[in-house]
Amino acid sequence: MSIEVQILQSIEAVDEDEYRAFHQASGASFFYDWRFLCAAERSPLLAIQGAFYLLAREDGRLVGFVPAYLQSVQTVDPFGLLARTAGIESDCDQSALFSHAMHCFDSNVLVLEGAAVQALLVTALKNLAATLNAQYVGLLNVAGAQARQQLAEHGLVVRYLVDRYFMDMTRFAGFDAVVKALPKDGRYEMTRQLRKFAAGAGVINMLSPPFDDRLEQLTELCQQTTARNGTPQYFPAQTLARFVRTCDGLIRLVLVEDQGVVVGGLICFVDGALMCIWSAGMRYDLTDYSPYTISFAYAYEWALAAGIHTIEAGRLNARIKTRLGLQPLPLYSATSAVAA
Numbered sequence: 304m305s306i307e308v309q310i311l312q313s314i315e316a317v318d319e320d321e322y323r324a325f326h327q328a329s330g331a332s333f334f335y336d337w338r339f340l341c342a343a344e345r346s347p348l349l350a351i352q353g354a355f356y357l358l359a360r361e362d363g364r365l366v367g368f369v370p371a372y373l374q375s376v377q378t379v380d381p382f383g384l385l386a387r388t389a390g391i392e393s394d395c396d397q398s399a400l401f402s403h404a405m406h407c408f409d410s411n412v413l414v415l416e417g418a419a420v421q422a423l424l425v426t427a428l429k430n431l432a433a434t435l436n437a438q439y440v441g442l443l444n445v446a447g448a449q450a451r452q453q454l455a456e457h458g459l460v461v462r463y464l465v466d467r468y469f470m471d472m473t474r475f476a477g478f479d480a481v482v483k484a485l486p487k488d489g490r491y492e493m494t495r496q497l498r499k500f501a502a503g504a505g506v507i508n509m510l511s512p513p514f515d516d517r518l519e520q521l522t523e524l525c526q527q528t529t530a531r532n533g534t535p536q537y538f539p540a541q542t543l544a545r546f547v548r549t550c551d552g553l554i555r556l557v558l559v560e561d562q563g564v565v566v567g568g569l570i571c572f573v574d575g576a577l578m579c580i581w582s583a584g585m586r587y588d589l590t591d592y593s594p595y596t597i598s599f600a601y602a603y604e605w606a607l608a609a610g611i612h613t614i615e616a617g618r619l620n621a622r623i624k625t626r627l628g629l630q631p632l633p634l635y636s637a638t639s640a641v642a643a
Contacts, residue, residue: 306366306420308427311356314344325365328415333553333574334407340370342549343404346542349378352398353435357427359420367420368413369428371402373435379405379443381534382465382619389462389636391439399439400432401638406581408444408467408618408634418453425457432641441638454637462638466631468616468624470603478604481628489626492593497600499592503561507601510556512548517558519544520565524584538582543570557602559594567594569602576612578602599627 311317323337333339344354352373359367376385376397385391391399403410414420432440441459444467445451451461475481482493500507510517519540526540547554547570555578557569567585571578580602585594606614616629625631 306359306361306423308367308423309358309360310427310431311358312353314341314354314356317356317358321365322368325368325413325415329368329413331411331413332409332577333572333579334403334409335368335370335413336550336553336574338550338553339407342546343370343372343406345549346545347372347404348406348538348542348546349374349381349404349536355400355431357424357431359414359424361420366415366417367424369402369424370404371400371428371431372404373398373400373437375399376439378536381405381537384465385443385636385638388464389460389638391638397438398436399441399638400428400435400437401440402428402442403444405443408615409446410442410444411447411450412442412454421453422457425454425459429458429639429641437641439638440641441636443636443638444634445637446632446634451635451637459637459639461635464634464636465618466621467618467634468621468629469632470614470616470629471612472603472606472614473612475607478600478607481603481607482600485628486626489628492626493596493600496593496596500597503591505559505561505566505590505592505594505597507557507559507597509601509605510558512551512554514548514554514556517560517565518547518556521556521558521568521570521584522547524565524567524586525570525582526584527586528584543582557598557605559598561590564589566590567598569598571602573609573611576610577615578606578609578611578613579615579617581617595623596627 355371357369412421522540522543525538529537555571559567570582
């Protein structure tokens, strides 16, 4: 049996039906869903110089896949994570070929079977990076121990990158049990904010697509929120709205409105028994309560009713997320310098 690696430069060049069947068979997360890949190429949240899709075929059958994006290091690392943990300096005029997009936090080399397929794809990724004159190559935001071990065996240097946060919802019989399990300060704050919200005029809902212009209002808040944290480029408002609309049925919006004004909310992915709280946008000048805390409370309650087993809540903001009962899970980079 022969294995060949094909490299395509547009998501449109990938056979959609074939890829959807492969994705389902692989068991990969929504970050590898066809719709997410389309959004990442058509509306990249961090500018890309090119998108590449490495497909491994065994006797013509798709058995392996890696998406990769050529970006400047300065663009791909807005939080300075790679600079701090891997010595990949973001203030230099260098480029990198990385998989997956930085907004993904579950990266892997997808294979249906066999270490040989994975090895070929990693080698092809390195060779492509050299052809593109990139200075660095590899995978970002890798979680699994087996994946880390395999990538290290293929010559990539694995280093701790950052924590992502999650909650196991199967532990709870209801929302009251979630609140009871929060740390003392989180339990007090959650109860206080819910009381304030109940006494006011705010309303909160979970919205499914198609979305009206409240999506754009929320993405504006997302950009304003990340700008307050020093990274205004991480969620550009209009691009984020296009990204969400391209993801379509993967997305749900938690939306907080008060006196007819959108004051906060969450952009979430729902994938089977997983709910990922991916982006948040808030303003605090129009309400007595915290739209952020109220949004998380509603997400927890909705998730329990919907049979969600796990809530993911992204990276960073450790103090607030642990107060909300979320637990850290370390993510790693697997990278190397490209040989001249």
